[in-house]
Amino acid sequence: MQDHYNTRCKELTYPERQCIERWHNKDKLSNRQIALLLGKAPQTINNEVLLGLVQLKTKTKYSSRRAQELHKVNKQHCGRKSKLSSDLNQKISEGVRDKQSLEVILQSFIGLVCLKTLYNWLEKGWLDVKYHELLYPHYKKAKKLRKTQPKRPFGLSIEERPEEINNRSGFxxxxxxxVILTRAKNECLLTxxxxxxxxxxxRLIPDKSARSVNTALQSLQEQLVFKSITSDNGREFAKLGEAVTCPVYYCHAYASFERGTNENHNRMIRRFLPKGTIKTTSQEVAKIETWMNNYPRKMFKYRTPSQMLQGG
Known part of the structure; x- marks a missing residue:
C-alpha cells in the first residue's frame, strides 16, 4: 500500500508546480522522488509532468505555467452542465419582477429543476434579478417577542377567542x-x-382615525360577512364595536405575529406601495387587491384566494 495519496480538494497549486519544474528539469529528480517531497502519489506527478510538457527545439521540458493554464481550462469543464438557459432565465426574471415567489414560478416548469436550484442560481448571480428583489427575501430570523397585556384594553382579549377561529375552521x-404611506398626516390603507x-x-381611507376606519367598515358590511374581527391595539381600532355587530378581539401589545396572516399581506402591499409613497389612487389600490386575490398560494396547492372563496 502506498504511503502518499491525494485527498479531496488537495489539488496541486502553482507554487508546487514551480517546484516540480525545478526538480524535474534542473535537479533531474524522478517522479517518485518528487512525489515523496510533495506528499503526493507518484501517479499524480506522472500525470502532471505529461500535462505540462512543452516541445523545445531539441528536447521537451515541463512548464509549470503551461500546466497551470491547462489546469484552469480543464476545471471549467468539471461538474454537471447547468440546465439554465436564456429562455429559462427570462421566465424566472419576469416572474420575480411580477412579484411572484420562486415557488409559484416553479409551477410553470416543474420537473425540470427543483426549488433549491432556483435559489442557488439566484445566490450565484446567474439570473438577471437579484436576491433582494424576491417577494420575501430572508436575511435573518426575527426575534421572538414576549406577549404583554395592553395598558388600555379596548375590548375582548385574543385569549378569549374561540378555538373555531384559532383553527381557521369557519369562514x-x-x-x-x-398601512401608513407616509409619516405626515395623509391617506392610508385599511386592510x-x-x-x-x-x-x-x-380600502383607501382619508386618515388613520377611528372615524375613517368605522366609516369604511360600515360600507363593507353590505358586501362582506363579518363573524369576528381580530385587531391590534391602535387607537384607530378603539371603537370597532360601534361599527360592527360581531365580536372584536384585540391582540397582546407588541405581538403582531398574532395577526400573522394580515401582516404577511401587508408586506405584499409594500412591494407596490413602499414606505414614503406620497400619493396613490383608489384604482391603483384596487389593482393591488385584485393581484393579491389572484396570486397562487402554496398552502392551497397553488390555488388562489379568489378560487378558495368560490369553493374552487
Missing part, C-alpha cells in the same frame, strides 16, 4: 390593520384579511 373571521381563504380587502 367570516377577519384580521384588520392599517382586512379573511383567515380561511386569505381573501384580501384593501
Amino acid at each position: 367570516g373571521h377577519w384580521e384588520i390593520d392599517t 382586512l384579511t379573511e383567515r380561511v381563504t386569505r381573501f384580501e380587502v384593501i
